[in-house]
Amino acid sequence: MSLIFICIMKLVAEWFRDNEFATMSGLTLFGGNLGSMVATTPLYLLVVAIGWRASFHVIALITVLFGVLTWNFVANRPNSTDSMAEKRSKTEPGKLKQQLLETILNKSIWPTVTMSFGLYGTMLALKGMWLGPYLTQVYGMSRDQATNYVLLSLVAGLIGPLMMGFLSDRIGRRKLPIMLFTPLYLVIWLLLAFWNGGMPPLAALPYLLIMLGIFCSPAALTWACAKEVSHPSVVGLATGIANIGGFLGGAVMQFLFGYILDLNWQGTVVNGLRIYPVEAYQSAFLVTAGVVFFSLLTTFFIKETYCQNIYTGNTVTPEKLAE
Template identity: 25%
Template sequence: MFAASQIGIFLATTPMALATAAIGWRWTFVMTAMATAVIAGFFFWLVADDPPGRAPPPRAPETLKQILLGLREVWRTPGLGKVLAVHAFIYASMVTVLGLWAGPYLSDVHGLDAIARGNVLFAMAAAQLIGILCYGPLDRIFNTRKWIVIAGGSGTLLTLLLLAVLPGIALVPAVVLLVLLCGVTSYSLVVVAHGRSLFPDHLAGRGVTTVNIAQVVGSAFLPILTGFIVGAGPTDTVIRPESAYRLAFGTIAFFFAVGLVAYLTAEDVKPRQS
């Protein structure tokens, strides 16, 4: 599902640019709205709440008070805080680099033009997609979710730290590290599965959305924070120094490490027992 959702990310790059050039951005959005409406219609028509052959469990409508009490129950779930801590910075670390700083970094530090930057960003997005598909079966193979996340997190931390501490890094190793970062930082789905396993069925919806809130908060926090850091450099030049980007990568690594360390003490939920 996460990999399929990346199709939209790819369509929002060159295809969307071509469509915008051909019919304008307003009509491009009309087309995407229509496509989304058609898909929603098919989804409503074809997808059931429960799989065939299994009777739907009783789901009585809840009052607002019951909904809020359920949310309180979710927030009191043992072990949730450690999952939220790491989840806040996994996708955020990757997307802050991919979506925000990789392009300017490759331009300012390595002098890449728009097409070359686009190629690198495409490779990073492709690596992320491949990574998502690779992480999917790992928790069942190794019968652990926690240690999949910690192993992947170690890779994230290593790539970020190398980008942060190596001065004057050449283009090829820099690109390799950026692509590796995206490929290895694709285990959010394992954390979502870990988070889901903490909640009883009647709190599944509120539980997974609560887990996802952490990701949204982190994905807003890191771009804003690193924006201040990179923007704090000299203002008399349009090209930002490498040191500003290294500091931004280091800051992302720091917050990611804080989340990962908090997660280290989380209780593992083994897939074959969950």
Template identity: 30%
Template sequence: MHSQSTPKTNEIPLQLAGIFMVALGTTFYIYEFFIRVIPSVISVELMHEFSISASLLGVLSSGFYYAYTFMQIPSGLLCDRYGPKVLLVIGITLCGIATFLFGMTQSSFMIGFSRMACGAASAFAFICPLVLTTHWFPSKYFALVTGVIQTMGCLGAIFGGHPLATLVSEFGWRSTLIYSGYVGVFIGLIIYLFLQNKPDSDEIFIEPNACMSDDHNNTTEWQRLKKIITKRQNWHIALTGFCCWGPIAVFAELWGIQYIHHDLGLSIDLAAVQLLWVWVGIAIMSPIVGWWSDNIQSRKTPILICFSIGLLATLLLILPEKASLWTLDITMFLLGTSAGIQPITFGLIREQNSQTVAGTAIAFNNMAVIFGGVILQPLFGFLLDFFWQGSLLNGVRMYGIFEYQHAMWILPFCCLIGFFNTLWFVDETNCQRIDVS
């Protein structure tokens, strides 16, 4: 009797400790989001200072995503094996160093190298907080907490918009990046001092059918990976994740400020302010959509509705005339709302796979989500060059609204693919774990 009452007695302080631990682990995700969107603010400075085209800038920027994507599966396997703390500390410290090097670089090659280093180190930023969530919270809160983590990440993206543009205007892009590197190393020290991987009484929140003791320790990395990649549902869920984040990776993380600048004739600073509404939409709606999905015990319905909203928003963005700034802000918010799909895809991937491969399954889905940047950012730059009308300024290609509007058609196309993939091929789990083996 005593052993049964102890979890109830300790549940509230344990949940408070869980909130602190997940929030602390999420600081890396906030920082990673900040450095991820930096090129969107300084794209013009980089093209002019290093005399590079939009295509090359897209390739250099997407180096972050190439490395991030490549490291997803290894990061999940390492997280399953060693736990989140050590990976968070190493990851954010390396990110800080790479950001410092970006600020010091004198060549376009080093831009690509530092972005790839940031991407590789950032591979742990989202996976580790999610694994911490599986240790510190009951499974019924997973989609909600995932949405909150997504919201926290948006704080980094928001600060990487207008506030970063202000800092760059005031201090220059190099000094801003150098001091941002120092911040990353400092956060790594805080995580090292205070983060704990799991509660001392870990069994409190472990599901009855998800015991990991002996089987977990005896399962090799290859067996975990094979279990993930041979399951067809995982691939369909991953495609949904790719399609939901692809428009965000293209528009909000790299090309959106320039598009708004050319479309409405706004200054770069003011265009960055308008773009903030995408991140506000993600920040507000991700936990709400996650909570709604948990509450109605459905994963597919919220996903289909969000893809429909994303399709509407991307089509409105392509319209040649915008009625006013406030209609643009609403469109930005709707685009952010559509990304509320992302936490649900992590709920789906978790419910389709056993606890023994939780980290690897989460990493597989996150790899697909981030792959949107790998493919679509350089594709957008290629389309800008393909439709380029021949305008030059000091020998550097200049792109107007004609080029941007033609390249933007990849965004609604992405939403359509995601909608029909989910409708036809993704199985409904009703928020219940299907694979408990």
């Protein structure tokens, strides 16, 4: 999937203006989250109707169809005036190795990586692995009910990136919306950890999940921030490195969350599955809040680019925006 996503980011950088990049990134995430949403209740219903093997065949055929459409209709870039020699020089293997090293050593990229680690990574771990068990074990929900709550959080994940990308491009800021929304995301995790001992009232739970999905949306600006502090010739490398944060965060946080649960397990097993008490989830939420807090601290080091690449010589300043 990373191969597809990074290629899309490169295409967006080629086809759209700097002050449209975040909006298009948000739209791309909208498509990805829409697929995740289809993989909850709709996929469950499809599996019930035709079985999981046939369902996977349907998914595979749809994927192949989109691949054929992409091959036939998507162009790498608009008509360019670059000479063939210039285009070849951008892809020389020796130069690529040098560009990779320079991109890795670009200190302005890494705060966006840690920001994505703390925001997208924690949300990915919660939705992808631990939200369902939390709902069934702490609130006593059936799997069908829990799936609907996961679906609700994914719907919020559809709205958040679109809203964040459009807002950032509209106001001509990258760092400002990140600094505004990240503390709110931290507050929701603290509410999950402390409200009613780690078990917020059921009536409030849907709103908390919606706010989690929306307030983690600054992660949608990860690729825009990385692109705009890197030379235009290494957009693919820059967005690829930036992409590490969220998915590394998801992998680490799934493991860390489970490790904290196991530390607080009281020995209860039902049908071969460990049942964790609410105190275990409370501890895991608190540790997750600590990761988000660290991510918040790193956002202070993100460079404000005013939606312009710093190498183009046309960086927008607050004075220009005021004009």
